[in-house]
Amino acid sequence: MTKVRQDAWSHEDDLLLAETVLRHIREGSTQLNAFEEVGDKLNRTSAACGFRWNAEIRKKYINAIDLAKRQRKEKKRALEKAKKTTRPSVVTFQPNYETTISNSNDESTNVEIPQQATTITLETVIQYLSQLKKDYYASNQSKVTLDHVQKENQMLKEQINKLEKQLSETEKELVTIQEDYKVFVQIMDRARKMTVLEDQGSFKAPAFRMDKNGNLEQIAQGSN
Numbered sequence: 001m002t003k004v005r006q007d008a009w010s011h012e013d014d015l016l017l018a019e020t021v022l023r024h025i026r027e028g029s030t031q032l033n034a035f036e037e038v039g040d041k042l043n044r045t046s047a048a049c050g051f052r053w054n055a056e057i058r059k060k061y062i063n064a065i066d067l068a069k070r071q072r073k074e075k076k077r078a079l080e081k082a083k084k085t086t087r088p089s090v091v092t093f094q095p096n097y098e099t100t101i102s103n104s105n106d107e108s109t110n111v112e113i114p115q116q117a118t119t120i121t122l123e124t125v126i127q128y129l130s131q132l133k134k135d136y137y138a139s140n141q142s143k144v145t146l147d148h149v150q151k152e153n154q155m156l157k158e159q160i161n162k163l164e165k166q167l168s169e170t171e172k173e174l175v176t177i178q179e180d181y182k183v184f185v186q187i188m189d190r191a192r193k194m195t196v197l198e199d200q201g202s203f204k205a206p207a208f209r210m211d212k213n214g215n216l217e218q219i220a221q222g223s224n
Contacts, residue, residue: 009052009056013042016042017038017052018053018060020034020038021038021053022065022068024037025068026068026071026072026075028076030134030135031050031138032131032134035047035049035050036049046138047138047141050139050141051141051142051145054146055146055149
């Protein structure tokens with residue numbers, strides 16, 4: 001099942017991630033195992049959990065991380081001390097692990113071999129290298145994701161600064177246009193008033209005279 005989740009991290013999610021990582025550190029496990037465990041619980045990818053830890057949460061738990069590492073070292077030293085103080089025990093081997101030496105008289109002699117404290121096998125080495133490879137890829141993936149987010153953040157900041165500058169210039173242009181419009185309205189108002197006054201000054205009442213037949217006729221303006 002593919003894990004796809006785009007919602008934001010809640011406080012409870014961050015707390016679960018921090019507690020799980022600290023527990024894995026104390027127990028000597030890897031952070032990748034912690035990321036996978038939290039990813040299964042929150043339906044997120046281990047890469048998303050690793051990025052969240054490295055980008056946001058880790059810096060808040062510096063002291064807790066140091067304490068968990070000290071507890072891991074103390075636990076490791078206690079186990080090593082316990083192994084050194086414990087006497088080698090005689091191991092009774094099963095028939096499949098019993099070493100038999102035959103002498104010339106066909107008598108069998110059982111040889112008891114002391115058990116070793118630690119056994120390193122090829123499978124153990126392979127598992128360790130595989131886990132180391134996973135940790136390496138997870139760390140690189142988190143770093144690449146962090147670099148990508150930082151670049152996007154820088155681009156967004158530059159775009160915001162550009163838009164703010166354009167907005168400021170537009171506001172200045174709007175103020176200038178409003179002032180010019182007010183001046184234009186004032187000029188038009190003055191021109192209208194002057195035209196009305198001129199029309200009123202040039203208007204004269206019509207004059208009439210009576211002709212020889214007793215009819216009134218209007219005298220043209222400007223004539224005697």
